[in-house]
Amino acid sequence: MDTMQDIIDLDRYPLDRPESPEWQALVARARADLARDGMFNFEGFLKPEAIGAAVSALVPRFDGESFTHARKHNIYFRKEIPGLAPGHPALREFETVNRTLCGDQIGGVVAALYDWPGFARFLAAAMEKPVLHTMDDPLARVNAMAYGTGEALNWHFDRSEFTTTLLLQAPEAGGEFEYRSDLRSDDDPNYEGVARLLADGDPDLKRLTLAPGTLNVFKGKNTAHRVTPVKGTRARIITVFSFYERPGVRFTEEEQRGFYGRAA
Numbered sequence: 488m489d490t491m492q493d494i495i496d497l498d499r500y501p502l503d504r505p506e507s508p509e510w511q512a513l514v515a516r517a518r519a520d521l522a523r524d525g526m527f528n529f530e531g532f533l534k535p536e537a538i539g540a541a542v543s544a545l546v547p548r549f550d551g552e553s554f555t556h557a558r559k560h561n562i563y564f565r566k567e568i569p570g571l572a573p574g575h576p577a578l579r580e581f582e583t584v585n586r587t588l589c590g591d592q593i594g595g596v597v598a599a600l601y602d603w604p605g606f607a608r609f610l611a612a613a614m615e616k617p618v619l620h621t622m623d624d625p626l627a628r629v630n631a632m633a634y635g636t637g638e639a640l641n642w643h644f645d646r647s648e649f650t651t652t653l654l655l656q657a658p659e660a661g662g663e664f665e666y667r668s669d670l671r672s673d674d675d676p677n678y679e680g681v682a683r684l685l686a687d688g689d690p691d692l693k694r695l696t697l698a699p700g701t702l703n704v705f706k707g708k709n710t711a712h713r714v715t716p717v718k719g720t721r722a723r724i725i726t727v728f729s730f731y732e733r734p735g736v737r738f739t740e741e742e743q744r745g746f747y748g749r750a751a
């Protein structure tokens with residue numbers, strides 16, 4: 488289980504053949520989907536055996552050593568936003584609870600995929616970046632989350648421009664991914680639009696039910712998104728990979744403590 492042949496369905500998703508016509512066609516598909524929907528989904532990206540191996544490796548760690556990420560937070564994961572009055576409805580707080588494992592607790596298939604240069608190379612091409620780098624942050628580089636009954640990840644924007652996730656285990660019900668693409672831009676924070684979304688008044692909200700093994704990439708920095716509460720006994724398990732255009736990116740110690748309960 489340690490070559491990419493064992494991990495990725497390379498017949499469907501030829502990330503191992505950069506610049507080949509098939510690779511370029513896949514890049515074109517991802518770009519078209521990103522332009523239209525703000526995301527792309529590659530179903531069956533991870534091979535079933537690799538999904539099984541990843542879940543088996545992660546479950547005991549979730550049970551034994553995960554951080555329970557439980558807090559109230561606003562969509563920015565920041566207490567204050569310069570220029571926004573403290574009571575502004577865009578700063579409304581919501582509850583998040585899930586169990587999180589960090590980069591220094593994740594090995595095997597998931598870490599092998601993250602560190603494989605063919606992965607970043609493909610994602611860079613899909614996102615029309617000259618290059619993408621893995622993070623230097625030992626905690627944030629790759630995360631795994633388990634959402635049990637009633638657990639959720641509430642409204643937020645991500646730190647990185649794009650977010651790459653891979654669902655490993657689907658819940659029986661709930662645990663849906665809800666998102667609103669381009670709710671803000673780097674030039675326009677659109678606080679009124681944020682407030683409207685948080686008041687459940689945004690008609691452009693979309694919902695996605697992921698299947699295990701699907702690679703999902705979306706514009707996380709400016710796409711508001713959340714995971715709705717899981718129903719049933721089977722946890723929703725997902726991994727999240729972070730890439731940046733700049734090499735050497737790390738979270739601040741405050742960010743590490745907020746997201747993971749410790750610094751490293």
Ligand SMILES: O=C(O)CCC(=O)C(=O)O
Pocket residue numbers: 632640645650652664712714725727
């Ligand atoms: O669990 C998911 O589908 C999304 C995770 C996410 O948004 C995040 O980790 O920032």
Ligand SMILES: [Fe+2]
Pocket residue numbers: 643644645650707712
């Ligand atoms: Fe996110």
